[in-house]
Amino acid sequence: MKPREIFITTSASIIIIIAGISIFWKPILWSLIFFAPLLFIGISDIIQKKHAIKHNFPVVGHFRYILEKFRPEIQQYFVETETEGTPVNRMFRSLIYSRAKNANDTTPFGTKSDVYRVGYECMAHSMYPKHHDEVDQNPRVLFGGKDCKQPYSASILNISAMSFGSLSKNAILALSKGAKLGGFAHNTGEGGLSPYHLEGGGDLIWQIGTGYFGCRTKDGNFCPDTFEKKSLIVNVKMIEIKLSQGAKPGHGGILPASKNTEEIAKIRDVEPHTEILSPTYHTAFRNAEGLLKFVQQLRELSGGKPVGFKLCVGSKEEFIEVCDAMKKTQIFPDFITVDGGEGGTGAAPVEFTNSIGLPLREGLSFVVDCLKKYGFKKEIKVIASGKVFSAFHIIRLKALGADTVNSARAMMMAIGCIQALQCNKNTCPVGVATQDKSLMKGLDVNDKFVRLANFHKKTIHSFVEMLAAAGLENCSKIQRQHILHRLGPNNIVTYKELYPEAI
Secondary structure, eight states: OOHHHHHHHHHHHHHHHHHHHHTTOGGGGGGHHHHHHHHHHHHHHHHOOSOHHHHHSTTTTHHHHHHHHHSOHHHHHHTSOSOTTSOOOHHHHHHHHHHHTTOOOOOSSSOOSOTTSTTOEEEOOOSSOOOGGGSOSSOEEEEOOTTOSSOEEEESEEEOOOOBTTBOHHHHHHHHHHHHHHTOEEEOOTTOOOHHHHHHOOEEEEEEOTTOTTSBOTTSOBOHHHHHHHHTSTTEEEEEEESOOTTSTTSOOEEOGGGOOHHHHHHHTSOTTSOEEOOSSOSSOSSHHHHHHHHHHHHHHTTSOOEEEEEEOOOHHHHHHHHHHHHHHOOOOSEEEEEOTTOOOSSOOHHHHHHSSOOHHHHHHHHHHHHHHHTOTTTSEEEEESOOOSHHHHHHHHHTTOSEEEESHHHHHHTTOOOOSOGGGTOOTTSSSOOOHHHHTTSOHHHHHHHHHHHHHHHHHHHHHHHHHTTOSSGGGOOGGGEEEEEETTEEEEHHHHSOOOO
8 A cells, every 4th residue: 555545544544433432532633733733644645746745645754854954064065075976066056947937047255176185177268258148049060971861950858768668658748848848858768669659759769779669570680661651640740779878887777677657668679577587789781890880770761860879988999980981981970979987777786887897988988989080970970878967967968079969867856756766666755667557646737847848948058148258159169278177186187188189
């Protein structure tokens, strides 16, 4: 029985008991003085739709907000530094929630970061900043190389890959509707193209993983006919082949049996109520030339839409082989998505999350430099995916050569995620990462999709302001020398020095 059901059942039982006893002993009615306020609060919690925690956990859900108010402010900003492997820094959590709620996102008392710690980063501003109106207010990037017939103009900030199955249908709807309202793209994740991706109406990047979910044959191989039919849907703007992801590179996706409902199994073309482990490798190709031919095949089947692939960099030699194959075959992906080893996921082995894959900035700078060395960078756009919470995070990835960036955690938090870390247990208390219908009800789509659009709009606005502060009129002007990184107590270097271009 769920907390909401327990509250209703318990309340009804108490009222019946009090009413029964009052027949013989009238003083029992005085107990209503204590019980009635709790009953009123509980009913109000269930009726309201703004806070999923209070809706799903009447009365007791208030303790989360009480504890949050009494948390020491010094802890809020200093206990969690921005280190790899930790949840979102509390300062960034506050920023994300404030922007999503369209509230004041400024802060008092200046810088809250430890500016003298090793790893501290900042942007070099200009003595002669631009006026806000002199800067491109809506920075977008056009995806599509020479063989693309349907190029796509994308926002510089989009939703990273998260599948229906890992996330609830309400979460997917909120993400898709928010993407439509805000004018940015939503990556479907490898779980297939669900009705909820389409119902939201947002622009979609359809991800094709090793399981070929939604476009697979009965034996689990790629099905060209099914792919062609779905890829021609107008909402699908780009197609992304997933080679690996930062959270578990070299390991297939994991969907626990408890989250593999009849509906999800039908969308993925798999057996319901069983644990789904995606294969670790693609059966449609096994080498660099095969990958590029698969890119070409998907581009042709989709009517010329932009097609690319996603990877977490591991063996640098293998990526160089892909570049050699591009030169030989003259087949080019329209984009490459670089994921970082610090990326998050709903479920993965600990060793894979902690000990495999290059971090994003090292992997990104390598891929960008490699493409420049071969003369392919103008032909191929690069997407950076991993731990993007603020405008500064976008700027530092742009400085390393990314054309656009994808964010998952910040987008999830904008629609209500509180990082309860229950994603792999199907018990997400706010209805974001669960298939439990009772918990899912707590996520009100009509409220959350607006919050998502708010977060995106305010972050892009801050990005534009930071460009102006650096004296830059558009995001293509950002260079590695614009980002400073502290190596020691008296040693600060630029990204140009930290990540020298290997050309």
